[in-house]
Amino acid sequence: MERLSAWVHGNVQGVGFRWWTRSRALELGLVGYASNHADGRVHVVAEGPRPQLDALLNALRSGETPGRVDLVVEDFLAARSDLHSFVER
Template sequence: MQGVGFRWWTRSKALELCLVGSARNLPDGRVVVVAEGERHSCGLLLDALRSGSTPGSVDHVVEQWSAARGGLQGFEER
């Protein structure tokens, strides 16, 4: 997903939803998104990632829910 603005778009959506975390590229082209905040807001971010309106092409979204770890500030593109 590199070079199409996906991480920037994800960051923008996350900040609109008052989420903290990051979006980072993996060497194989996948993107890992970590988001913390209200469960409803995290769900809305997932919906946006699955919506088909993202930059680039999203083939598959895998979600994994866990307790917030804390210590995050803002939303970073890595």
């Protein structure tokens, strides 16, 4: 189990991006959250097996998201196991 932290840059607020991300994460069996930040970025944190995390990261970069993703900056960490569902914050 690993933890993905991904900062998504672009036009990703007010366009259904967090809802879309939550749907993809739930389809992949991941837990975590997607949260808006004042600077316009969305922070996506997800935990699960690495192949599913890679699939979520690929989806974030796919060009099929709501809005427009210009850049995704990711980091993989050890899972903390403190998340129990995937939510929008």
